[in-house]
Amino acid sequence: MPTLSCIGAGLLGKTLCHLLSHQLTIGQVINRSANSSQQAVDFIGAGSAGSLDNLLPADIWLIATPDDGIAAAGQALFESGVLEAGNIVFHCSGSLGANAFQFASQGVSRASVHPIHSFANPSQSIQSFAGSHCAVEGEPQAVEVLSSLFNAIGALPFDIDGDRKVLYHASTVMACNYLISLLETSQQLLSASGVSSTEANPLEPLIRQTMDNFFASDAKSALTGPIARGDDKTVARHLAALEAEPDRPVWQQVYSALGNAAVPISAQQGQASAESLEIIQKLLTANISGH
Ligand SMILES: NC(=O)c1ccc[n+]([C@@H]2O[C@H](COP(=O)([O-])OP(=O)(O)OC[C@H]3O[C@@H](n4cnc5c(N)ncnc54)[C@H](OP(=O)(O)O)[C@@H]3O)[C@@H](O)[C@H]2O)c1
Incomplete structure (x- = not known):
């Protein structure tokens, strides 16, 4: 051998x-x-x-x-x-x-x-x-x-491909490490809303169901919620509520960056109007760049 x-x-x-x-x-x-x-x-x-x-x-x-x-x-x-x-x-x-x-x-x-x-x-x-x-x-x-x-x-x-391997590694980091960041940020928002999750975590079934939907099909089939519906008023209310938490700027940043990534998925679904998605994108982008 x-x-x-x-x-x-x-x-x-x-x-x-x-x-x-x-x-x-x-x-x-x-x-x-x-x-x-x-x-x-x-x-x-x-x-x-x-x-x-x-x-x-x-x-x-x-x-x-x-x-x-x-x-x-x-x-x-x-x-x-x-x-x-x-x-x-x-x-x-x-x-x-x-x-x-x-x-x-x-x-x-x-x-x-x-x-x-x-x-x-x-x-x-x-x-x-x-x-x-x-x-x-x-x-x-x-x-x-x-x-x-x-x-x-x-x-x-x-x-x-060795030249693109670093992108692959960023992908594994996002899928593994940043998933934890997202779950923890969701958890913090839940606590800030006053909901206790000490016994049963009310987000857990939602998280597992979303994962199952994604892996059973794709992002286009799995995305639901205000961006999928083109509900710009709800997005604006979320952003206003997050803005009222100045001690936690990362909450707004995470919400806006991941919301922006959801816009093209929603566009593929075709449920939301192009106008509403444009409004949403402007709201989220303004929020990321701090304007
Ligand atoms: N850990 C993971 O889950 C994982 C997953 C995928 C890829 N990797 C990759 O695997 C590699 C190793 O990671 P690891 O987590 O196994 O690291 P690790 O547990 O820290 O082990 C590193 C080993 O290298 C030895 N070492 C350090 N410098 C040395 C030197 N100059 N000469 C000889 N031995 C030396 C250390 O010896 P001493 O005990 O004497 O200090 C230690 O046993 C990295 O490239 C990492 O990116 C790791």
Whole structure:
């Protein structure tokens, strides 16, 4: 079996090494401290703790340091002289491409594989990783080998254009992190209205139903409410009420920015008149720009 060595065996690195240990022989596992490297080896159940000062050859290298350390770790690997033509070096950052590795190729194939998965709990991730989508880009040999390996551990690899990968990553951040911002902002508005949500959260069924409608069809079918109906007077009343909460300017900003994104969806539906949508857009845009 080909050998996989890993520089940066933290949450993601040690989980992937464990999962790939049925497909590959695990070679060196390298963290900053010897103690941390050994703990990762224990978790993986294979490999040996190594150090950047004593690198041994391997067919595939996973660089899973935090993003800021990827280029330097790749460079250190290159300068160690252990890389040979035909080797593969990859990282798992969502926002960086294979070109984060700046070292001269010399027959080494470079790639990135970004799993859309949270590795916060590696023991759980070992069980739940199968079914995770993974964005893969880079040099053809590396893309082919890594796609096949990730397929073998149950992932769903898909190709992505390295030049546009950062947009893909912004999409995952919006879908995951900013969804939390939206839910929390809705929650704060609910509390400000005086509705208590300590026992049953009255927004929860609405949120789940909306998600189900979106994934069962599309935005055009799922959008309801004042912007879908072209009800500019309700939008104006919302904005006036939000304006009366000057301590929380972010409420207005979120309402206006996301309302603006709803206008073209409403236009596609065709229920609201063009005039009402124009009024709504002007109200929301004026609000965002503070005029
Ligand atoms: N966590 C996720 O859910 C997730 C999801 C998708 C993609 N990713 C990507 O996966 C990569 C790793 O993220 P992570 O969350 O696994 O990070 P992490 O848990 O912080 O682990 C980073 C590891 O890198 C080691 N390290 C740092 N600098 C090093 C260096 N110069 N030489 C050798 N080892 C070094 C650390 O060793 P010490 O223990 O000795 O400090 C640590 O074990 C990042 O590119 C991230 O964007 C993460």
